[in-house]
Amino acid sequence: MAVADVSPWKTAKDSPSRQLLWELSRLALAEQEASLERLDQACRERGAVLKSALDEAAARHDKVRKDAEAEGARIEQERQRAKARREAEHREQEERERQAEAERDRAARQRAATERAERAATQEREAEQARLKAEKDRQDAQKAKAKQEEEEAAGRRKAEEHRKAREAAAVVSATARSKPTTQLAPSMTGQSIMSTSQRTRLDPEREKEHQRYLEIHSTLKDLRHFMDQQSKQNPTLKAKMGDMRRELRKSVGQLREGRGANTKQVGAPLAKAADSTSILTGEQNKAIWDTLGEALKSFPEPKISLATLIARPVQDVQAPALFVYLLNHFAKAVIAQFIKEAAVSPTIADPIGTAAVNVFARDEHLVNGISLIDILVAKFHRVCPPLFGIYGSESTDQGRERLGWWRELPGGPWVSTQMHHDRMTGLGAGYAAISLRNFESSRMTNPYPPYHYWRTLTGILNVPGGQVTDTHLVVLRALLANSESRFLMAYGESAKQLMQFAVNEYPKRAAKGSVAATLLSNLGNTWKKDKKLYL
Template sequence: MSRTRSLSTPKISRHTTDVTTSPYRLATDSPSRQLQWELQQLAISSQKQFSAQLDREDDEREVLHREALTEASARHDRIRREAEQLRKQLEQQVQAERRRREEEAQKENDRLRREREEQELAVKKRQESERARTAELEAKRAAEVKRTEEEAAERRKQDQERRDAEAAQKLKEEQAAEVRRKDEARAAEARAKQSAVTSQQAQTAPTTKVSTQPAHQVTQLPQPIPVNPQWEEEHQRYLTIHQRLKELRNGMASQAKQNPELKQAMGDMRREIRKSVGQLREGKGANSNQLKNIMDILKKAATLAEPSVDITLYLASPPRQVNDPKGPALLVYLLSIFAKAIVAQFVDEAGVKPQIADPIGTVASHIFAISDLRWKEISLVDILIAKFHVVCPVLFGIYGDEQSVQGKQRLGWSKEEDGGPFVPQQRHFERMTGLGAGFAGISLKNYEKARAKNPYPDHHYWQAIARIANVPSDQITETHLVVLKGMIEWYEVKFLNFFGDAALAVLRYVLVELPKRSPPSIAAKALAGLVDVLKRQKKLVL
């Protein structure tokens, strides 16, 4: 360390020199000499003090410097230790973060692997399910074709039997007429002979009163009450539409086999429609997503002009003059799938819980009301109604003998399987309850505040009740009564809102008078029991 001297003049004390040490302490000494000596001593003393002061300052500075160096070294050691600790902490954090990322990456890989396995498993199950469903549909289709052929053969056989019976009846009537003519001739001859004998006896004996009986009495067999021909003709038109829809499905399936893209699109759309319909449930806004999915699929199908089909074949009352009757076949196909799924929901869900038929019917009505899904402003709701004509004919005035096979078929009895026995009575009644409620859920819809046009107005509901109520008393079956109960229960308020006092009169007749003139049965008691239910729950007195 370099030493720096101060250039300032040291401050000399007046009492620095000790007089006792001066060699000129005697009075006889020269004052100048004495002063000179003192000045010399003073200079020497000041220099020593100055040097001593510098030495002391140097020593103090050195001590301070050493202390500063020691403190700096300690501070540096402390900072180094802190930095080392911080480095170790950072390394630990980096290692922990790396381990965490590795664990997260491993978990993500495991999750992706599980999802991929689940997706593969789901795809495999879906493929297996689709194959099984396809096989089932093929089997049902084959059974349906077989059943149709058998029904056609049965109808031909029945027609032949009817013609034979009519011919036999005509022959019998002709023979009876011939017998009557012969009997009348013999009777006339006998009367003539008797008159001759009587006139001869009158001359010889008293007059005798003779009473005669007809020689031959013809007994007429009771004739069955005919079905309303207009209703029957309408029913047959809808059955024809249903058969054409089956043929369309078969035709689309054949085209799909030749066009893989069409097959994939048809399969995806069909599955999505069935899934969405199967998810319909009660609650405000509960079916908005399902409705949107179905609408999107059908609107997409409506934009595909090819393959095309004659739309008038699927209308019960097509327009007389149409320039171009063609329309998108895929739309008609998917509407048929949609209608079939809706009816299945009515059968499976509303048969046990009739009130759920209302939200399902709302979705069905909305779909057939959409302008984009109409053909030349005509709703294709006949596709859905054709299905109702097949599964629940009594809604349209059809009746038959519930104890015969043909009568059950006309009344809409389903079979356990194609060619098998009919379903049990309880299951049949559940089906009819669901279908009656479903028909009400479709037809009792208020479109006054909607921009869309009602595809199936409320007068169809009135017409269905009227046709069932006007069935001859001896032709009323339990099926009619069960369907009526399904149509009225949970829908009486809507019925009254639409038709007012007229609806009240109909309810009074259907629930009070009709069960009285019907054959005694559980269904008649259940229908009549709605009177007390309405009185208790709705304060409606009939």
């Protein structure tokens, strides 16, 4: 109940002052109530503002909380991912370690197996060496006797060759004295080094011999396939075989002109050649000999028969397959070097030929006293048949095959005429370097005596006139150009007469306008000018 309602003056009517007091009190009370109402309104408004601020603060707090929760979740996810990565890396590391351990175990087992195999092989080699030693002791007398018989046979062959040379020289002298006034027909009726009947008889023999050497060349290809199969079964052999092959090719590629220049490749000088040029040999362990010696010592097995690798009939003997394989690659490198280097500078053929002959002449490289130089000769038969009296037409594919023309690719086009002549020049110079060596002051036996050179010249000079090609003329010039002094030293006046016929009469059998014939004819003038050699 309001104060005004209980005021004692509310109903008082008797006093104006009381009524005024009552009115004043009512005004005071109304003012107070209005003031309180304003205060309440201000409080409500302030409360609303504060509530709005609190709501806004609560909203911001809630956003901050949610952001914090989201960031916390992200951090937790990143931590979990990092943990997963660490665990994966740990598992991978453990797997690598496990694999490495397994690999070490496998390597250890393999080493143990290899050692067992090597021990077994060593025991087998020792047993085989003991057997071979016993066999060698039994065969020593037979070998000495066989060597003596071979030397006697070689002496007889040499004497026979000299006799034939004297007879051929007599025919040449008779031909030169006849001096026909007209050019001879292609049938060579008056200009043969040998008579027509002799040539007819020899041609089939030369063809048969040529085919025999081509068979040897084919057998050597089979040997390469055989060694490839062996290397697949023996990783040690595979690694060493490749290294040895590359070492031989590198050493042959480093051969160069100059006295003693090739000591590193083939050893120190020991004997003399026909022109007083050193034959490079000796006891030093140099690159080529070391490689072949290692093959003989370290890989005596497997062995192969040599009966199919020697042109003449011989008693069947066995030799280490790797050694023969490396000799084959050595011969291949020598032929390649003749083609590459001697075609440009024919004088480089001499040191290459010297190195080649000494490899095949060295006692350690003989098998039962037999040289394996037929491996090299077989390659000459393959790449330069005209050296052995073979002829054919240069206008047909078959004829070019017989003459040793090369193709740019197997089954592809033939090489150019200039490239063919360059190849023939290098091969002719190389053959002369091999077949004109003099071993008179050497303890070794010449594996390819000079009578082979004489036989090659007579074979080319007896090609029927209608069959003489530029290839024969190029090969003949290469054979003679830088070998005249050694040829004269070996055969004397007979050589001079043959050289005279080769440069003066033989070019007349060539086709008219042949550049190769002109170059061969000019060789005589070159000898006069540079060597003071008058034919």
